[in-house]
Amino acid sequence: MAPICRAVHTEIVNRMDFKTQGRRPVSRCDQLGVAPFSVDPQVLTRPYLTDAHKAALDALRTWMTEAGMSVRIDPVGNMIGRYEGERPNAPALLIGSHIDSVQNGGRYDGALGVMLGVETVDAFARAGRRLPFAIEVIAFGDEEGSRFPASMLCSGALAAGADPAALEARDENGVTIAQALTAFGLDPAKAGEARRAPGEILAYVEPHIEQGPVLEAEDLPVGVVTGIAAQLRIKARFTGQAGHAGTSPMGLRRDAVAAAAAAILAVETVATEGGPHLVGTVGRIIASTSAFNVIAGSCEIGIDLRAASRDVRNAAAARIRERIEAIAAERNVGLEFTVVQDLPGSPSNETLTELMAEAVGDVGVRPYRLMSGAGHDAMMLSSLCPTTMLFIRCERGISHNPAETVRDDDVGVAALTMVAFVERLASAQAQLMAAQ
Numbered sequence: 001m002a003p004i005c006r007a008v009h010t011e012i013v014n015r016m017d018f019k020t021q022g023r024r025p026v027s028r029c030d031q032l033g034v035a036p037f038s039v040d041p042q043v044l045t046r047p048y049l050t051d052a053h054k055a056a057l058d059a060l061r062t063w064m065t066e067a068g069m070s071v072r073i074d075p076v077g078n079m080i081g082r083y084e085g086e087r088p089n090a091p092a093l094l095i096g097s098h099i100d101s102v103q104n105g106g107r108y109d110g111a112l113g114v115m116l117g118v119e120t121v122d123a124f125a126r127a128g129r130r131l132p133f134a135i136e137v138i139a140f141g142d143e144e145g146s147r148f149p150a151s152m153l154c155s156g157a158l159a160a161g162a163d164p165a166a167l168e169a170r171d172e173n174g175v176t177i178a179q180a181l182t183a184f185g186l187d188p189a190k191a192g193e194a195r196r197a198p199g200e201i202l203a204y205v206e207p208h209i210e211q212g213p214v215l216e217a218e219d220l221p222v223g224v225v226t227g228i229a230a231q232l233r234i235k236a237r238f239t240g241q242a243g244h245a246g247t248s249p250m251g252l253r254r255d256a257v258a259a260a261a262a263a264i265l266a267v268e269t270v271a272t273e274g275g276p277h278l279v280g281t282v283g284r285i286i287a288s289t290s291a292f293n294v295i296a297g298s299c300e301i302g303i304d305l306r307a308a309s310r311d312v313r314n315a316a317a318a319r320i321r322e323r324i325e326a327i328a329a330e331r332n333v334g335l336e337f338t339v340v341q342d343l344p345g346s347p348s349n350e351t352l353t354e355l356m357a358e359a360v361g362d363v364g365v366r367p368y369r370l371m372s373g374a375g376h377d378a379m380m381l382s383s384l385c386p387t388t389m390l391f392i393r394c395e396r397g398i399s400h401n402p403a404e405t406v407r408d409d410d411v412g413v414a415a416l417t418m419v420a421f422v423e424r425l426a427s428a429q430a431q432l433m434a435a436q
């Protein structure tokens, strides 16, 4: 690839002052971490379409406007700031993440990606640079599903349209999404208009905290995301014979919990043998008894399997099933397998991911690629446009927790990487257009 246009990039990167670069986006997330940006005065809880969500958008509107963007709220409550390109109405590079939080959440999950989008535009606006594409920074209203029993509703509405039936989902007070949209000052009848046409969006890039410990283990501030894992959830139910803990000899038992325990270890073994891009977990165990003196007649476990590719995941699922069937047969217990969720996963676009890796290198950091084990808005956007993600190290991988922490200098690396990425995308796009 030809050398990138370095006008803005060199000016900023030469200073290499990562800590200073990262301070503002971090402090903005901190500012949004308390009331009135949280519905709970003690901890951070910012669900979709609440007063706290509205307060956060009011603050964001100011920051987006100061960075040179024109700002609007779309019909499902996504806030979008637009920085025009060299030509009016050019397709937009979309940068962002979600602005809602889980209950008792961390300050950086979602919000940091939005703030990094604002920083990226700010860097180009300050330098007076326009690009061959527009940049839009987006704050998705609902990713976590912390108010309504629906998640990624807003990115789904943007990519594929809002399902009117989904707007009838209710929160715990019986308020529907449609009613909440109205109370927010939006018109639910127009929810379908949140959908974007494929030609309007050039690509989607989501900076997000890693929410895992891999970057910390690698001693790296950022990582390039190769894709979002394919997820499979399976219930395995063991049926044995309930009995008295004192009177049943060991050789005559059909203990459902003991069978489940062996199965749990089999899941761990298969996942461990499957390499770094496969993870398997049993986080759910429901036994028919919780008594000390009863042999459980039945036990159900929930298996969560995730891998970079569906093939790897399915092969692991087949091995697990084989081993658990052998365990059930050996212990003479009944076994029932049910797949309860099958998400195909979402590989990042290879060209964008390569550009992001080069951008990480531009900032002087070793480009490191990793899979996302968690779901993100980028999954939904991948049906609309090419997507990729940049992960930022978070302390001990802790997330969905008030203890979530990022370092200013890591966020500074991410901010400069985003600028370098936009420069590389502009250069690559110009080359592509020249070649046509």
Ligand SMILES: [Zn+2]
Pocket: 098, 109, 110, 143, 208
């Ligand atoms: Zn998130």
